[in-house]
Amino acid sequence: MIELKNVTRRFGDIVAVDRIDLTIETGEVCVLVGSSGCGKSTTLRMINRLLPHSAGEILVDGEDITGMDPQKLRLNMGYVIQGTGLFPHWTVARNIALVPQLLKWPKERIDERVNELLALLELDPATYGNKYPQQLSGGQAQRVGVARALAADPNILLMDEPFGALDAITRENLQLEMLRIQKQVRKTTVFVTHDIDEALKLATRIAVMDQGRIIQHDTPENILRRPASDFVENLVGKQDRGLKLMGLRPVRELMTPHARPRLSEPGADGLKEDDSIRLALSVMLWQDLPQVSVFNSDGEETGIITRERIIEGGA
Numbered sequence: 001m002i003e004l005k006n007v008t009r010r011f012g013d014i015v016a017v018d019r020i021d022l023t024i025e026t027g028e029v030c031v032l033v034g035s036s037g038c039g040k041s042t043t044l045r046m047i048n049r050l051l052p053h054s055a056g057e058i059l060v061d062g063e064d065i066t067g068m069d070p071q072k073l074r075l076n077m078g079y080v081i082q083g084t085g086l087f088p089h090w091t092v093a094r095n096i097a098l099v100p101q102l103l104k105w106p107k108e109r110i111d112e113r114v115n116e117l118l119a120l121l122e123l124d125p126a127t128y129g130n131k132y133p134q135q136l137s138g139g140q141a142q143r144v145g146v147a148r149a150l151a152a153d154p155n156i157l158l159m160d161e162p163f164g165a166l167d168a169i170t171r172e173n174l175q176l177e178m179l180r181i182q183k184q185v186r187k188t189t190v191f192v193t194h195d196i197d198e199a200l201k202l203a204t205r206i207a208v209m210d211q212g213r214i215i216q217h218d219t220p221e222n223i224l225r226r227p228a229s230d231f232v233e234n235l236v237g238k239q240d241r242g243l244k245l246m247g248l249r250p251v252r253e254l255m256t257p258h259a260r261p262r263l264s265e266p267g268a269d270g271l272k273e274d275d276s277i278r279l280a281l282s283v284m285l286w287q288d289l290p291q292v293s294v295f296n297s298d299g300e301e302t303g304i305i306t307r308e309r310i311i312e313g314g315a
């Protein structure tokens with residue numbers, strides 16, 4: 001758990017972060033969102049003590065970080081930044097091995113861990129382990145950055161606009177990867193972005209910041225349904241809130257289940273129970289279908305979702 005209590009950071013006369021209180025529970029993904037210069041990165045960098053705070057208290061699992069050895073603190077916090085920060089003259093494998101090496105893990109354990117992480121990030125270890133960062137695409141390099149942050153299995157993951165420089169498709173893929181990985185590894189994560197759609201997709205809770213203050217800290221659903229101010233309402237977009245809410249809900253919630261799962265033809269068309277209702281609607285509109293089949297993770301058809309049901313209960 002991470003707790004910020006009445007935390008302030010000044011740069012000369014500028015108050016970059018202004019008396020914020022924020023609690024991030026273990027296993028949560030807290031996304032800090034807000035316009036440029038509102039204090040997101042400063043907040044993140046105070047948590048791993050890259051920046052000291054000017055006032056207030058920051059606690060990690062109940063312990064005040066001011067009294068901790070900064071190196072030790074950072075070894076327990078993976079840090080991912082935009083543009084990756086990979087060492088250009090080191091291979092991918094050596095970059096990922098950085099923290100385990102600092103921790104003096106035995107070589108075999110490091111090799112095993114590097115391969116395990118490359119596989120987790122869907123990069124073939126034999127193909128990518130010996131490449132250099134400049135031989136990778138932006139998306140691949142960013143995956144390596146995430147692998148490096150996870151290398152020594154830290155409890156906490158700090159991510160500062162990690163996908164900000166990527167094209168829309170790569171970005172979306174990495175967001176999906178991150179959701180998948182988070183299901184497996186459940187790290188307490190603080191993620192900075194200025195993209196509200198990214199925040200809605202990834203967060204268990206969103207902290208909206210403006211001018212150094214946190215103006216709302218809530219679940220994505222509540223941020224959409226009950227924005228605390230005009231600022232938050234404008235940030236989430238007044239008009240397409242209904243669609244954004246549909247994006248948060250899985251098909252499972254509105255499907256009509258079959259009495260028992262049915263075996264399906266290999267490659268049969270349809271949606272997965274975890275797909276969003278927004279995706280279901282999009283598929284139906286695009287293919288002009290009144291309903292679509294829904295499949296479970298074993299590939300069995302478990303029900304259908306209809307256009308009518310979505311319109312009745314979608315948002």
Ligand SMILES: Nc1ncnc2c1ncn2[C@@H]1O[C@H](COP(=O)(O)OP(=O)(O)OP(=O)(O)O)[C@@H](O)[C@H]1O
Nearest residue numbers: 011014015016035036037038039040041042043194
């Ligand atoms: N090292 C520094 N020296 C002086 N002022 C700084 C420094 N770092 C940040 N600031 C100021 O503090 C404020 C908050 O900056 P911060 O980088 O935390 O914002 P941000 O929300 O992360 O913005 P962005 O999305 O543009 O990265 C800004 O006014 C910025 O100019």
